[in-house]
Amino acid sequence: MTKKLPDEVMNAWQEREGPLVLITVSKNGIPNAIYASIVKIIDDGRIAVVDNYFDKTKLNIDEGNCKASALFIASGHKSYQIKGSVEYHTQGPLYEEILSWADPKHPRKGVAIINCEEVYRGKDRLA
Numbered sequence: 001m002t003k004k005l006p007d008e009v010m011n012a013w014q015e016r017e018g019p020l021v022l023i024t025v026s027k028n029g030i031p032n033a034i035y036a037s038i039v040k041i042i043d044d045g046r047i048a049v050v051d052n053y054f055d056k057t058k059l060n061i062d063e064g065n066c067k068a069s070a071l072f073i074a075s076g077h078k079s080y081q082i083k084g085s086v087e088y089h090t091q092g093p094l095y096e097e098i099l100s101w102a103d104p105k106h107p108r109k110g111v112a113i114i115n116c117e118e119v120y121r122g123k124d125r126l127a
Contacts, residue, residue, distance in 0.1 A: 001117070002045040002046060002084070002115040002116055002117070003045055003116045003117060003118075003119070003127050004044045004045050004116075004127070005041065005044055005045055005082070005116055005119060005127070006119060006126045006127055008121065008126065009080055009082070009119055009121075009126065010041070010044070012072075012074035012075075012078060012080050012121075013041055013072070013074070013080075015074045015075040016072045016073065016074050017072075017073050017074065017075065018072075018073060019035040019036055019037040019039075020035070020036045020037070020039045020047075020049065020070050020071065020072045021033055021034070021035060021036075021070070021071040021072070022034050022035075022036045022049055022057065022068060022069075022070055022112070022114075023068060023069040023070075023071070024056075024057050024060035024061060024066055024067075024068050024086065025060060025066070025067065026056075026059070026060050026063060027060075027063045027064075032056040032057055032060060034054070034057055036049045036050070038050035038052065038102050038103065038106065039070075040098075040101065042094070042097065042113070045115065045116040046113050046114065046115055046116065047070055047082060047113070047114045047116070048094065048097075048098060048111050048112070048113055049070070049111065049112045049113075049114065050098055050102045050106070050108055050110075050111055051088075051107075051108075051109045051110040051111060051112060052106040052107050052108060052109065053107070054109070054110075054112075057112070058088070058110075061086050061088045061112060062088075065085075066085070066086045067083065067084065067085055067086065068083070068084065068085075068086045068112070068114050069081055069082070069083045070082045070083075070114050078121060078122070079121070079122055080119070080120065080121055081119070081120040082114060082116050082118070082119050083116075083117055083118040083119075083120075084114050084115040084116050084117035084118065085114075085115045085117065086112050086113065086114055086115070087112070087113040087115065088110055088111070088112050088113070089110055089111050089113065090109070090110040094111055094113060095110065095111055098111045
């Protein structure tokens with residue numbers, strides 16, 4: 001079940017520095033981390049990450065029942081991590097929404113949606 005992102009995280013998101021780090025894990029337990037710069041909170045508990053050049057990330061998601069962790073740094077060098085399940089869309093309303101805000105100079109192959117299940121600031125669990 002998707003949890004609402006705490007206000008602290010929503011505020012920190014507005015002050016994030018640099019790209020998001022997206023981590024997925026293969027069915028064999030091998031982690032994969034990528035930088036993602038075309039990201040957006042699409043409602044109060046889900047993060048959209050545009051797939052422009054996913055490779056291992058997409059393979060991990062396609063294996064099914066994929067979990068992900070999204071890490072970002074906000075001002076003051078505070079780190080926030082959102083963990084949860086992942087959905088992937090190549091059509092439909094969520095995909096159409098990214099087409100409206102993601103730069104068309106990139107492929108925009110699909111969108112990974114992270115459903116917030118756990119939230120941390122550093123080691124402290126916020127939700």
